[in-house]
Amino acid sequence: MFFIHFFVLGQTCPNPITNNCSDAVAGTSRFYLDGRQNIDFTFDDMNKYVRGITFSGSTQLRLKIDEINPGMCKWKLVMIVENNGHLPNNEWEPLVYYGGSGSIPNLNLIEVSVWNGCGTALYNGVFRTFFNNVNNDTLSIIPDLAVRNLPGPCDGTHINGPGSYLTNYNEFSFNIDYRIKPGFALRPGSYQIRIRFCLVEIP
Amino acid sequence: MKKLGLILGIGALSTSLSYAQLVDEKNVTVTMDLQPVLQLNMTTPDQIAFVFDEIREYYGGILKYGATILKVSSSVSWDLYAVGHSQNGTFWDQQMAYSTGGGPNSKNTLPLSLLELHQYPANPRTNGLSGTWLDYSTPFAPANAVVPGQNSVYYTAGNPYVGPAATEKYIAGAAGFIGGGGDAVDGGSFLTAGSLGSNYYYVLDYRILPGLPAIFPAAGTNAGAPEDLVTLFGANSYAQPGVYTMNVKYVLMEDQ
Numbered sequence: 001m002f003f004i005h006f007f008v009l010g011q012t013c014p015n016p017i018t019n020n021c022s023d024a025v026a027g028t029s030r031f032y033l034d035g036r037q038n039i040d041f042t043f044d045d046m047n048k049y050v051r052g053i054t055f056s057g058s059t060q061l062r063l064k065i066d067e068i069n070p071g072m073c074k075w076k077l078v079m080i081v082e083n084n085g086h087l088p089n090n091e092w093e094p095l096v097y098y099g100g101s102g103s104i105p106n107l108n109l110i111e112v113s114v115w116n117g118c119g120t121a122l123y124n125g126v127f128r129t130f131f132n133n134v135n136n137d138t139l140s141i142i143p144d145l146a147v148r149n150l151p152g153p154c155d156g157t158h159i160n161g162p163g164s165y166l167t168n169y170n171e172f173s174f175n176i177d178y179r180i181k182p183g184f185a186l187r188p189g190s191y192q193i194r195i196r197f198c199l200v201e202i203p
Numbered sequence: 204m205k206k207l208g209l210i211l212g213i214g215a216l217s218t219s220l221s222y223a224q225l226v227d228e229k230n231v232t233v234t235m236d237l238q239p240v241l242q243l244n245m246t247t248p249d250q251i252a253f254v255f256d257e258i259r260e261y262y263g264g265i266l267k268y269g270a271t272i273l274k275v276s277s278s279v280s281w282d283l284y285a286v287g288h289s290q291n292g293t294f295w296d297q298q299m300a301y302s303t304g305g306g307p308n309s310k311n312t313l314p315l316s317l318l319e320l321h322q323y324p325a326n327p328r329t330n331g332l333s334g335t336w337l338d339y340s341t342p343f344a345p346a347n348a349v350v351p352g353q354n355s356v357y358y359t360a361g362n363p364y365v366g367p368a369a370t371e372k373y374i375a376g377a378a379g380f381i382g383g384g385g386d387a388v389d390g391g392s393f394l395t396a397g398s399l400g401s402n403y404y405y406v407l408d409y410r411i412l413p414g415l416p417a418i419f420p421a422a423g424t425n426a427g428a429p430e431d432l433v434t435l436f437g438a439n440s441y442a443q444p445g446v447y448t449m450n451v452k453y454v455l456m457e458d459q
Contacts, residue, residue: 013226013227013228014226015224015226016224016225016226018224019224020225021224021225022225023224023225023226023227024225024226024227025227027225029225029227031227031228031229032229033229033230033231035231036231037230037231037232038231038232038233038234039231039232039233039234040234040236041233041234041235041236042236042238043235043236043237043238043240043278044236044238044240045240046240046242046276046277046278046392046394049240049276049278049392050276050392050394050395058231059231061229065225073225075225092235095234098237098238098239099239099279099457099459100380100459101279101280101380101387101457101458101459102279102280102390105235105237109235110233176231178233180235182235182237182278183390184277184278184279184389184390184391184392185389185390186237186278187237188237188238188239188278188279189237190234190235190236190237191234191235191236191237192232192233192234192235193232193233194230194231194232194233195230195231195232195233196228196229196230197228197229197230197231198226198227198228199225199226199227199228200225200226201224201225201226
């Protein structure tokens with residue numbers, strides 16, 4: 001029982017160790033995900049294989065962060081890739097195969113670009129991969145910073161203090177683009193991964 | 204009772220602390236459907252006509268250089284072969300005879316192997332092939348020194364969509380599935396791999412060499428056994444004048 005509980009916790013966002021921000025579930029902070037929750041890449045003609053498929057702005061995140069302890073609330077936002085425990089742990093989870101030749105796609109195949117109007121995201125608007133290529137690999141959107149950046153400047157600063165998409169939309173909202181260029185060496189089939197977006201307060 | 208109150212108080216406090224912590228997550232599921240795609244683009248006339256109406260054409264044959272260009276795009280490993288086919292088993296279909304028969308030794312059963320092919324570039328993946336010739340890359344032999352079967356098209360009276368045996372010619376790839384990439388061309392496209400000279404772009408030449416008398420001396424099996432009309436039907440045989448047709452299929456198939 002303990003093991004199961006631990007396992008579930010291990011698959012979710014890291015637990016915060018501070019209590020400076022309001023909870024997004026029972027408290028007054030809010031974390032919204034808009035857009036499709038299933039991103040389907042279907043490669044069914046050669047042009048798609050050659051040039052890849054890009055979905056722009058398929059996911060939108062909106063944040064409203066309220067603080068409890070004035071001057072102390074700080075947060076980070078990360079993406080975590082998961083393959084449902086498939087092994088080897090660097091591969092997508094196969095759902096069905098259509099052919100016998102080729103290799104299973106790796107987790108670093110998918111490219112993700114995060115951007116907003118003020119460029120607060122890390123590598124704003126630049127496609128990145130989960131370069132460690134392993135289950136539960138993490139990419140930062142707003143990194144774990146030592147300083148607390150308050151909203152307002154709209155100059156690319158990684159805003160991580162209290163604020164809201166209602167008043168500072170371009171600093172508390174994020175658009176996510178997805179791109180896959182499969183090449184010609186992969187085994188035909190249907191594969192799946194999950195991307196978690198974790199909002200966690202930090203000390 | 205005091206202990207119970209203390210425990211309840213701690214419980215209430217911990218619940219309060221838990222709600223005060225900011226942690227939340229949202230998920231998206233990404234599904235990728237990789238469907239096998241094999242595309243063969245062929246540039247060729249609808250019909251390639253060989254009209255033998257001069258004696259020198261019987262002696263020297265007629266060549267059609269670059270008559271067919273094959274361009275491949277595939278998301279999976281693949282093989283490519285040519286197969287001669289007709290309604291008349293392993294012989295050309297005679298559409299019309301130009302004389303009443305041409306005499307007792309004239310034959311209207313012309314072997315499909317009289318059609319010769321030449322490909323460029325050569326088959327890049329020949330592991331597992333065991334025929335005398337692995338592909339059609341050998342230049343046409345001179346008309347006065349033919350090598351039966353060297354460039355003869357593979358043919359079958361059976362299902363043309365079953366890949367040839369390992370003893371037959373492939374334009375690219377080889378029979379069966381060995382793995383390791385030696386018996387098939389990897390997935391790719393002429394769009395990105397380049398055109399002439401890449402593994403995804405082939406130029407085909409055709410030749411028919413009747414000879415005089417018209418016995419088609421270059422016809423043969425891939426083992427080198429002659430299939431000229433004299434070998435097939437006996438001395439003094441020759442082709443009956445007329446119109447003949449056959450079909451060449453180019454088949455692109457996944458190597459698996």
